[in-house]
Amino acid sequence: MTISDAALARLRKAGSWPEFASDRYSATEELGRGGMGTVYLARDHALGRDVAIKVPNALASTALERRLEIEARALAALEHPGIVPIHDVGRLADGRLFYVMKRVQGRTLRQYLIDEPDAAARLRVFERVCDPVSFAHDRGVVHRDLKPENVMVGAFGEVAIMDWGGARVLGGAASPDEDDVVIGTQGFMAPEQSVAASHVDHRADVYGLGAMLFLMLTNEMPGADAGAVLHRARVARPLAAICAKALASDPDDRYPSAAALGEDVARHRAGLSVAAYRESAVERLLRFERTYRTAILLVVGYIVMRALVALVAGR
Numbered sequence: 001m002t003i004s005d006a007a008l009a010r011l012r013k014a015g016s017w018p019e020f021a022s023d024r025y026s027a028t029e030e031l032g033r034g035g036m037g038t039v040y041l042a043r044d045h046a047l048g049r050d051v052a053i054k055v056p057n058a059l060a061s062t063a064l065e066r067r068l069e070i071e072a073r074a075l076a077a078l079e080h081p082g083i084v085p086i087h088d089v090g091r092l093a094d095g096r097l098f099y100v101m102k103r104v105q106g107r108t109l110r111q112y113l114i115d116e117p118d119a120a121a122r123l124r125v126f127e128r129v130c131d132p133v134s135f136a137h138d139r140g141v142v143h144r145d146l147k148p149e150n151v152m153v154g155a156f157g158e159v160a161i162m163d164w165g166g167a168r169v170l171g172g173a174a175s176p177d178e179d180d181v182v183i184g185t186q187g188f189m190a191p192e193q194s195v196a197a198s199h200v201d202h203r204a205d206v207y208g209l210g211a212m213l214f215l216m217l218t219n220e221m222p223g224a225d226a227g228a229v230l231h232r233a234r235v236a237r238p239l240a241a242i243c244a245k246a247l248a249s250d251p252d253d254r255y256p257s258a259a260a261l262g263e264d265v266a267r268h269r270a271g272l273s274v275a276a277y278r279e280s281a282v283e284r285l286l287r288f289e290r291t292y293r294t295a296i297l298l299v300v301g302y303i304v305m306r307a308l309v310a311l312v313a314g315r
Helices: 005-016 060-077 109-115 120-136 202-218 227-233 237-246 257-268 282-290 293-313
Strands: 023-034 037-044 049-056 084-093 097-102 151-153 159-161
Touching: 023 049, 023 293, 037 109, 049 060, 060 084, 060 097, 060 227, 109 120, 109 151, 109 202, 120 202, 202 227, 202 257, 227 237, 237 257
Parallel strands: none
Antiparallel strands: 023 037, 037 049, 049 097, 084 097, 151 159
């Protein structure tokens, strides 16, 4: 007897589907699956609302359970509108730890970039991404896996940083895999992340933010030819310099914080000078003209009008 692929898929799903020890929660849909855990859409029958529940993928895995516990505790300590709040923790009938969090609706940053070609709108969203990351850093938490798939963008441009499963709490108890497993995603992972976890601090997240900014500006991933890609995409020199600083190979050469990176992008968007780029006198003059063009035209118009009035009166 041959079992069809569809039947095998149903059996695998039944075997991994979370079974709760109480009747408070019931899973209804799989939302996403990663290397360490799976997130399910579930119904909280006690409060009558939909929630998201994360469950480790393996039974009896001390390392995975410890990682999930670190993630849950990190989320519980990070009360910020851009970080998904945690509601509850518990154990499944099979003994696996799970935690319950707010259900976040919207698009991933990757999907948002497909739908939104406007560079200014993209930069506004990027600034909002920097804010919760900076908040986490202030509380000693490093995400370590910042990438477009881990950022959700809502209907009004609000953002939420997702998947803190690889988070490192600086100065806290280490995970069992802390020094053995490379955590991060190729292309968004800082060079030092592939060397030793103990060397990773908040500047690794600055690199991940820089890679996302590069993608938002060029629709390409940063590489050895990053400068050429930025030039080809006609990215303004100050913005190109911001990207280069955030993506520096040496952590000491990057922005000292996510807040400093976000502030430089905000300054550029407001028509101000940025810390990453030294302007020439001509560039400073042109930037001043672009920023205050309306005011300059009004002043020039007023002077011309007064001159014409004086000319007419003198006749």
